[in-house]
Amino acid sequence: xxxxxxxxxxxxxxxxxxxxxxxxxxxxxxxxxxxxxxxxxxxxxxxxxxxxxxxxxxxxxxxxxxxxxxxxxxxxxxxxxxxxxxxxxxxxxxxxxxxxxxxxxxxxxxxxxxxxxxxxxxxxxxxxxxxxxxxxxxxxxxxxxxxxxxxxxxxxxxxxxxxxxxxxxxxxxxxxxxxxxxxxxxxxxxxxxxxxxxxxxxxxxxxxxxxxxxxxxxxxxxxxxxxxxxxxxxxxxxxxxxxxxxxxxxxxxxxxxxxxxxxxxxxxxxxxxxxxxxxxxxxxxxxx
Numbered sequence: 001x002x003x004x005x006x007x008x009x010x011x012x013x014x015x016x017x018x019x020x021x022x023x024x025x026x027x028x029x030x031x032x033x034x035x036x037x038x039x040x041x042x043x044x045x046x047x048x049x050x051x052x053x054x055x056x057x058x059x060x061x062x063x064x065x066x067x068x069x070x071x072x073x074x075x076x077x078x079x080x081x082x083x084x085x086x087x088x089x090x091x092x093x094x095x096x097x098x099x100x101x102x103x104x105x106x107x108x109x110x111x112x113x114x115x116x117x118x119x120x121x122x123x124x125x126x127x128x129x130x131x132x133x134x135x136x137x138x139x140x141x142x143x144x145x146x147x148x149x150x151x152x153x154x155x156x157x158x159x160x161x162x163x164x165x166x167x168x169x170x171x172x173x174x175x176x177x178x179x180x181x182x183x184x185x186x187x188x189x190x191x192x193x194x195x196x197x198x199x200x201x202x203x204x205x206x207x208x209x210x211x212x213x214x215x216x217x218x219x220x221x222x223x224x225x226x227x228x229x230x231x232x233x234x235x236x237x238x239x240x241x242x243x244x245x246x247x248x249x250x251x252x253x254x255x256x257x258x259x260x261x262x263x264x265x266x267x268x269x270x271x272x273x274x275x276x277x278x279x280x281x282x283x284x285x286x287x288x
Contacts, residue, residue, distance in 0.1 A: 005134050006251045012137075014247025015144030016206055020220055021227035022151050022239040023198030029234020030171040030191045031087060036098040037075075038199050039221030040105040043214055044071050045200025046207040047113060053120050060120050061146055064204035068150075068197040075196030080189040087188055088174075102217075109214040117211040143205040148240070150201050154194060155236050167191050171234070226270050 024038045048067035049060040058066075078101065086093050126138035158164035166187045169177040178184050203220075206212070223246065231242025246266055253265035 002255075004132075006255050007248070008134055008136060010248035010251030011244060012140050012144045012247070013251060014244030015147050016202060016209070016243075017223060017227055017246050018240040018243025019147035019151055019198060019202035019205070021224040021231070021243050022154070022236050023195030023202075024221075024224040025228045025231070025233055025235065025239045026198075027192055027195040028228060030167055031188055032091065033083070033087070033094045033098065034091065034225075035192070035195065036095065036221065037078075037102045037105060038195070038224055039217030039219070040102050040109070040214075041071050041075065041196045041199035042203035042206075042220045043109065043212055043217045044074075044105070045203030046212045047109070047118075048200065049204035049207040050118050050120055053122075059122075060204050060208045061142065064146065064150070064201040067204040068201040071200035072193040072197035076189050076193035079192035080185070083192065084185050084188055087185075106214050106217060113214065115213050115215055117213045117216075118207075119211040120208040122208060140209050143209055147202055147205055150198060151236060151240060154198060158194075158236075163187070163190055226266055229270050229273055 020042060023041075024035060027033055027035045027038075045064070045067035048070055049063040052058040052063040052066065053060060082101070083094070083097060086097055122139065126142060129136045129138055129141075158167060166177070166182045167190070169180065169182055170184055170187045170191075174184055177187075203212070227239055227242035227246050229242075230245055231238030231240070249266050249269060250262040254262040257265060
């Protein structure tokens with residue numbers, strides 16, 4: 001029965017991890033940019049949820065929408081005004097630029113919010129359900145379901161909307177898409193905004209589950225990177241598979257080796273995949 005408990009814990013954790021990585025994978029796959037600001041966007045979304053609950057009493061499950069829209073709009077103008085100038089440049093250039101912007105944003109959050117850890121403490125939690133000796137924290141289960149719902153909504157929007165078709169066209173061939181009338185720079189900005197929206201939405205959900213601080217952004221960024229390599233860059237379905245796999249690895253790895261070695265086990269698997277299957281489990285050829 002203890003193994004079933006760890007399985008449930010890993011699945012709940014993996015659902016949240018999938019939402020962390022889906023936006024990161026989208027930006028990386030479409031624009032070939034490793035967005036070092038992604039972790040800061042997650043933390044920024046968590047702060048929006050924290051202050052929305054503290055000042056206005058808005059539950060984090062609802063403020064994920066406002067957090068996503070606010071951070072998404074912020075990211076849209078960063079991409080349109082700054083990052084678009086270096087799209088198409090070598091990866092080191094875009095990596096350095098987003099790293100610099102991440103440093104600015106992180107230091108701004110440190111100045112505004114300090115490095116103290118915060119967490120949304122709900123006055124009325126959903127409680128804990130017990131099923132066959134397995135305990136399920138309902139707040140965490142609801143956060144996982146909402147994270148997967150957010151991924152599904154974005155996935156369907158990308159498949160069935162005009163901007164989704166434009167993003168796919170730009171991803172496949174930027175020059176051909178431009179010749180067919182697609183506004184490439186605007187499409188890139190929308191892609192970046194969608195990635196930030198998903199990051200902030202996941203941050204809002206996790207604000208009621210994990211303590212957070214500006215200095216924890218790099219931890220979430222590292223997890224997003226691992227998940228993208230596990231699942232495959234540019235694949236939202238791969239991000240879901242990779243997120244759930246990482247959640248299970250951390251859950252069972254923590255049980256077998258101790259919680260301090262769970263992340264070490266994940267990075268070991270990451271190295272093995274980079275050696276033997278660099279596209280990941282569901283990656284798309286051309287985005288290794």
